Amino acid sequence: MIASPTDNSVAGIPSAVVNLVLGRAPCPTDINCDGSIDALDTAAFTAAFAIGVCPPDGACRADLTGDGLIDGLDFAVLAPAVAAGGVCL
């Protein structure tokens, strides 16, 4: 079970191990991959939002819903995470 948007650990297994096994981003709402969830992620999201679609290489951290688009639904996931703040574990 995922404890929160900032903690991907599972049943005491360190999140880094869980992420490696499952092949997922260490912290999905950490758009700029700096280890923190903050206003810089909102800025990175805004830059991606201006484009609106994911590039074909699959590197699309701003697509938090996984639908191939960068839109308000993704921001609805990001905004509460940024408001809560935190660090990626």
Ligand SMILES: [Ca+2]
């Ligand atoms: Ca960040």
